[in-house]
Amino acid sequence: MKKENVVREKSFRFAVRAIRLYQYICDGQKEYVLSKQMLRSGTSVGANVREADNAESKADFIHKMGVAQKETDETLYWLELMKETGYLAEKEFTSMHADADELLKLIRSIIITAKANR
Template sequence: MKKENVVREKSFRFAIRIIRLYQYLKDRQKEYVLSKQLLRSGTSVGANIREADNAESKADFIHKMGIAQKEVDETMYWLELLKETDYLLENEFVSIHKDADELLKLIRSIIITAKANR
């Protein structure tokens, strides 16, 4: 039986939410530039976590998780910008931003632990 990987699962679910939000912004709000940036950074998180799972060394693992951390933070920036420019309502923003913040904290914790265990 395969061991559950919480950060991998959360990042995958987050990417799905980002893709659906991108579709909403593009189709309903007719917003194409910011939403594309959001799509790129939001789906990159899980991709970098997957790469970290296959890291060649502890340093490589920490590096890939560091990139994932940066991508989550960038995603939060685009979400904040979309909210402040009225493309997202407060309740739409709060839900997905909360998920991003939880993911960011989880990734930071993993990096700190990995550095301590070097």
């Protein structure tokens, strides 16, 4: 039986939410620039986590997870900017921001553990 990979599952679900939020903002707010940036960084998190699963070395794993960490933090930036400029309501912002923050903490913890176990 395959072991559950929590960060892989959470980052995939986060990407799905980013896509749906992008669609919502484009349809409802007719905003395409900021939301596109959020879409790119939000979906990139899971792609980098997936790449880390197939890392060639511990250093490569740490690097890929580091990229995922940066993309998660960038997503937080775009969410905050869209909230501050009125493109995101408090409800949408709070939910998505909480998921991104949780994911960021999880990825940071994985990186710290991987560095300690080198």
